[in-house]
Amino acid sequence: MKTKILSFIFLLLLAIACKHEDVQLYNSPANVYFDFSDGQRDSLLYSFALEPSRLSDTIQLPVKLSGIQLPQDRQFIIKVDANLDSTTAKANLHYKPLDSVYTLPANTGSIKVPLVIYNKDTALQSKSVQIRFKLYPTADLDTSLNTLIKGRVVFSSKLEQPSWWNMWMGGYFSQVKFQLFIIVTGQTSMTTNSLDAPRNLYYVSQLTTFLANPTTWIAKNSAKGYVLDKQDDQTYYFYSKDNPQKKILYKYDAQGNRFFFIDENGLHVN
Numbered sequence: 001m002k003t004k005i006l007s008f009i010f011l012l013l014l015a016i017a018c019k020h021e022d023v024q025l026y027n028s029p030a031n032v033y034f035d036f037s038d039g040q041r042d043s044l045l046y047s048f049a050l051e052p053s054r055l056s057d058t059i060q061l062p063v064k065l066s067g068i069q070l071p072q073d074r075q076f077i078i079k080v081d082a083n084l085d086s087t088t089a090k091a092n093l094h095y096k097p098l099d100s101v102y103t104l105p106a107n108t109g110s111i112k113v114p115l116v117i118y119n120k121d122t123a124l125q126s127k128s129v130q131i132r133f134k135l136y137p138t139a140d141l142d143t144s145l146n147t148l149i150k151g152r153v154v155f156s157s158k159l160e161q162p163s164w165w166n167m168w169m170g171g172y173f174s175q176v177k178f179q180l181f182i183i184v185t186g187q188t189s190m191t192t193n194s195l196d197a198p199r200n201l202y203y204v205s206q207l208t209t210f211l212a213n214p215t216t217w218i219a220k221n222s223a224k225g226y227v228l229d230k231q232d233d234q235t236y237y238f239y240s241k242d243n244p245q246k247k248i249l250y251k252y253d254a255q256g257n258r259f260f261f262i263d264e265n266g267l268h269v270n
Contacts, residue, residue, distance in 0.1 A: 030067025032076045032141045033148035035110065042150060048119040052179050053225065053240035055119050059153050060112040065104060066145060073138035074104045078113060081132040089129040094118055098133070104141065117155055120245045125175055126158040160248045166189045168200050172230060174263035176248055183226065184210045184217065211261065211270060214238065214250070230263040
């Protein structure tokens with residue numbers, strides 16, 4: 001009997017201790033952190049290259065709660081690291097400045113914070129820029145999970161040479177030619193399967209026809225919003241009305257006795 005009583009007292013004390021530990025755990029400060037996927041780690045990569053008419057886009061920063069959901073709104077802060085060694089993107093040119101504070105709605109454990117990035121800068125065709133950002137504590141939410149409170153977005157409008165390029169487009173690659181291919185055909189890739197030759201050669205012929213006479217294509221595809229803006233009798237700029245900052249030079253060449261698009265290397269696109 002005495003042994004049973006001692007065992008009961010021991011179990012009772014153990015239950016009280018566990019309950020006390022639980023109370024301590026749930027009373028700990030709530031935190032917010034970036035919930036990037038395993039593949040992303042702490043970075044998000046983006047390119048405007050496949051949609052050259054797009055002037056801006058929104059990257060969703062995944063912020064998650066570590067703690068108990070409450071029936072009240074709580075605030076947290078994200079700031080961009082303005083150090084030039086960390087953030088090479090410029091506010092208002094490459095991205096919309098972040099809000100001073102963000103709100104985690106009541107009874108929720110996560111939120112997507114919009115980061116608006118811009119495709120205004122033509123230099124993005126040759127280089128990437130990055131935005132580094134960090135979570136900061138408020139009276140509502142802490143940020144003590146130090147390894148999960150920083151992140152970055154890296155973006156550009158560069159086009160890299162795809163594996164299928166040489167097979168269908170020839171040995172010379174330029175970003176401008178690839179960009180024109182995407183605009184004209186609506187395709188971002190082709191296969192390297194010889195059985196797909198009829199379809200792939202059709203896309204190549206569409207580009208060839210466009211290069212020879214872009215005004216006809218513009219007239220037939222007015223809904224796409226592209227224009228040839230005349231500068232003088234020998235110079236035009238081709239661009240989307242949705243993104244007029246991103247222009248492609250279309251210039252007369254006396255030796256060839258015709259107009260050519262000019263790529264990023266100053267060479268004719270043909």
